[in-house]
Amino acid sequence: MKDAITKKEFWRGVIAAVAAFAILLGLEAIERGLPERTDAAAEAMSVSADIEGAYQPGTYTASANGFGGPVEVTLTVGENGGITKADIVGASETPDVGGAAIPDLSAQLLSAQSAEIDGVSGASLTTGAVKEAATAALAEASSLEVVSAPKAEGDNLFIPGTYTGSSKGFGGDVTVTVNVSEKAIDSVEINGDHETENIGSFAVEMLGDRIMSAQSPNIDALTGATVTSGAIIRALQQAFTEAGADLSKFPDAHEPEIDTADKPEETLETDIVIIGAGGAGMTAAIRATQAGKDVILLEKMPYVGGNTTKATGGMNAAETHYQKEQGIQDTIQQFIDDTIKGGHNLNDPDLVKVMAENSAAGIDWLDSIDAPLPKVSFSGGATNARIHSPEDGSGVGAYLVTAFRKKLDELKVNVMYDTKATELIDDHGTIVGVKAEGKTALYTINAKAVILTTGGFGSNEEMIVKYKPELKGTVKTGSPGATGDGIVMAEAVGAALVDIDQIQLHPTVEQNTSMLITEGVRGDGAILVNQSGKRFIDELLTRDVVSAAELAEEGSYAYLIFDQHLRDGLKATEKYVSIGITTQADTVEELAEKLGIDPATLAETVTNWNKYVADKKDPDFGRTTGMEADLSEAPYYAIKIAPGIHHTMGGVKIDTEAEVISTENKPIPGLFAAGEVTGGVHGGNRIGGTAVTDIVVFGTIASESAVEYCDK
Numbered sequence: 001m002k003d004a005i006t007k008k009e010f011w012r013g014v015i016a017a018v019a020a021f022a023i024l025l026g027l028e029a030i031e032r033g034l035p036e037r038t039d040a041a042a043e044a045m046s047v048s049a050d051i052e053g054a055y056q057p058g059t060y061t062a063s064a065n066g067f068g069g070p071v072e073v074t075l076t077v078g079e080n081g082g083i084t085k086a087d088i089v090g091a092s093e094t095p096d097v098g099g100a101a102i103p104d105l106s107a108q109l110l111s112a113q114s115a116e117i118d119g120v121s122g123a124s125l126t127t128g129a130v131k132e133a134a135t136a137a138l139a140e141a142s143s144l145e146v147v148s149a150p151k152a153e154g155d156n157l158f159i160p161g162t163y164t165g166s167s168k169g170f171g172g173d174v175t176v177t178v179n180v181s182e183k184a185i186d187s188v189e190i191n192g193d194h195e196t197e198n199i200g201s202f203a204v205e206m207l208g209d210r211i212m213s214a215q216s217p218n219i220d221a222l223t224g225a226t227v228t229s230g231a232i233i234r235a236l237q238q239a240f241t242e243a244g245a246d247l248s249k250f251p252d253a254h255e256p257e258i259d260t261a262d263k264p265e266e267t268l269e270t271d272i273v274i275i276g277a278g279g280a281g282m283t284a285a286i287r288a289t290q291a292g293k294d295v296i297l298l299e300k301m302p303y304v305g306g307n308t309t310k311a312t313g314g315m316n317a318a319e320t321h322y323q324k325e326q327g328i329q330d331t332i333q334q335f336i337d338d339t340i341k342g343g344h345n346l347n348d349p350d351l352v353k354v355m356a357e358n359s360a361a362g363i364d365w366l367d368s369i370d371a372p373l374p375k376v377s378f379s380g381g382a383t384n385a386r387i388h389s390p391e392d393g394s395g396v397g398a399y400l401v402t403a404f405r406k407k408l409d410e411l412k413v414n415v416m417y418d419t420k421a422t423e424l425i426d427d428h429g430t431i432v433g434v435k436a437e438g439k440t441a442l443y444t445i446n447a448k449a450v451i452l453t454t455g456g457f458g459s460n461e462e463m464i465v466k467y468k469p470e471l472k473g474t475v476k477t478g479s480p481g482a483t484g485d486g487i488v489m490a491e492a493v494g495a496a497l498v499d500i501d502q503i504q505l506h507p508t509v510e511q512n513t514s515m516l517i518t519e520g521v522r523g524d525g526a527i528l529v530n531q532s533g534k535r536f537i538d539e540l541l542t543r544d545v546v547s548a549a550e551l552a553e554e555g556s557y558a559y560l561i562f563d564q565h566l567r568d569g570l571k572a573t574e575k576y577v578s579i580g581i582t583t584q585a586d587t588v589e590e591l592a593e594k595l596g597i598d599p600a601t602l603a604e605t606v607t608n609w610n611k612y613v614a615d616k617k618d619p620d621f622g623r624t625t626g627m628e629a630d631l632s633e634a635p636y637y638a639i640k641i642a643p644g645i646h647h648t649m650g651g652v653k654i655d656t657e658a659e660v661i662s663t664e665n666k667p668i669p670g671l672f673a674a675g676e677v678t679g680g681v682h683g684g685n686r687i688g689g690t691a692v693t694d695i696v697v698f699g700t701i702a703s704e705s706a707v708e709y710c711d712k
């Protein structure tokens with residue numbers, strides 16, 4: 001007989017598990033180095049960086065007892081599944097203690113995207129009530145929908161059979177199918193095709209093994225992919241409940257945190273140790289291994305990719321065989337000139353020259369490792385069509401990371417995951433290795449050469465505020481690993497820093513999700529309009545100029561407008577639609593109405609724009625690129641965007657051999673660097689598509705220099 005359990009009873013059963021998941025989300029938020037939780041920061045952040053949608057959209061209210069009486073928490077979950085609003089009412093709290101803490105607690109809930117917040121010292125009772133009420137509200141907001149289920153008998157864990165559960169992940173539903181016998185999980189299959197490639201997809205790939213070995217749903221989420229992990233765990237719980245399981249019977253299989261002091265020490269030897277497995281680190285590791293060197297690649301996250309995964313546009317390169325085959329006129333000199341002009345003449349011209357000169361060879365190398373970038377188009381700040389991207393229009397970063405990973409596997413490169421480099425080993429001015437901390441051990445890695453490829457510091461609020469205080473609290477688009485560790489480690493051994501205050505805002509960031517909307521959308525023909533429905537800038541000017549123009553508009557935001565034809569040609573747009581950040585309508589007028597814009601004005605803007613495309617002339621703002629197709633195929637789409645922190649242009653000083661330069665202007669022997677951790681290549685503003693050139697070209701040069709240094 002089936003025992004009916006009410007939704008309420010069911011929730012009581014899973015509330016602990018949901019709370020555990022909330023803790024995981026909270027931990028990730030801390031790892032990301034989220035800003036000090038001020039009201040302003042919370043306002044600006046709304047939903048913190050790269051939180052993938054965790055909850056069902058809607059409004060959820062719960063209350064708990066505080067100091068003077070009930071404290072009510074109302075959480076609003078937006079279309080993307082993130083918490084967009086946290087209202088707390090605690091009328092009976094002491095005004096200047098608990099009452100005063102309420103705005104801060106509300107900001108903390110938004111920032112942590114979970115109920116697991118630090119709280120406000122001195123207001124512990126109010127804090128406790130807010131946490132309790134928020135936990136209950138989030139339990140309601142979770143997507144489990146089981147209302148009745150049978151129960152396993154006696155000591156049995158399950159009623160044998162095959163069961164499937166599903167829950168909302170980032171890109172769509174994640175399903176988990178389990179085969180269970182009376183006392184064991186015999187197999188698990190996870191399906192989450194829509195999860196972010198090389199982020200959530202890793203959780204889909206890896207959690208099955210964790211579930212099997214733990215024989216429990218009480219497992220750790222994959223750091224950096226907590227929403228997909230959460231969806232998997234919830235789907236699993238749903239399947240278990242269907243299988244008659246009592247969720248409270250499963251063991252706690254969360255990995256215990258081992259204190260640093262308790263970890264055993266291990267010493268490893270290698271030729272080259274590379275710190276950070278983003279694009280630059282993986283390029284360097286592949287190249288150095290191909291050159292016959294023994295390599296250790298350290299990565300502090302449980303997966304490779306870093307910010308590179310998030311690169312959506314392509315790779316700038318000049319005089320490539322693809323350009324020639326497509327009849328595109330371009331020169332290395334023009335690439336250099338565009339890069340330096342875009343970088344406000346702050347770039348190191350020698351580095352720019354080397355990058356441009358080696359860019360076509362970089363494209364050839366990518367061909368050779370089965371990662372061709374044959375599609376060539378325009379992007380902001382480029383005179384000619386120069387940005388090279390994958391044939392099928394997919395995001396360049398995830399595409400390259402997949403190819404690099406495959407190559408690393410093929411070459412059997414030793415990638416040490418979850419292992420954070422903490423210090424460079426300095427032997428009287430020569431770098432001879434790295435100290436690192438793994439989950440279960442501390443490592444001393446002795447090496448002939450070290451390559452720093454730790455990426456930028458765009459996710460480190462403290463460093464952002466240190467170097468550019470006016471950006472305090474700005475929405476971030478970086479990966480959680482972009483915390484500037486390499487800059488700090490290099491500085492400690494005497495490296496010079498250049499342009500460290502040059503931090504790029506990306507002009508098209510959806511603010512609720514921190515989702516960066518690729519420049520490719522504008523490159524393929526989208527326009528930007530303000531709330532009045534009017535264009536206000538040449539959309540393909542450099543990122544800093546377009547960002548500044550948006551900030552000068554009323555409300556400091558704009559709408560990116562495109563049509564079905566553009567959507568069909570650009571795969572990246574599918575994600576924007578699937579996560580619900582687009583507004584869609586069958587006519588331009590209807591779209592305007594949905595956006596609260598005057599329909600006649602937006603219709604006139606689009607009609608005029610289509611005429612400019614036909615004439616190949618934009619008399620309003622002088623746009624000359626991204627005008628191959630007009631906006632005339634319904635349905636029409638809009639994404640509300642504003643600037644967000646994107647790339648940190650400054651960093652460790654290098655020369656054209658990728659040697660790290662000291663404050664005394666001399667190379668530091670044994671230390672090389674490439675990618676976003678370095679400064680000088682992009683000057684005061686990076687052109688879209690040049691980060692990938694940077695990682696491929698300087699990743700290669702760093703590896704060649706390190707190999708040569710090892711052989712000396």
Ligand code: ADP
Nearest residue numbers: 276278279280300306307308421455481675676
């Ligand atoms: P780039 O574009 O320059 O390659 P990415 O951001 O793509 O930079 O990659 C940098 C990588 O370095 C990320 O995967 C990040 O997690 C990793 N990383 C950052 N700091 C450390 C550290 N201290 N130890 C190991 N890996 C690190």
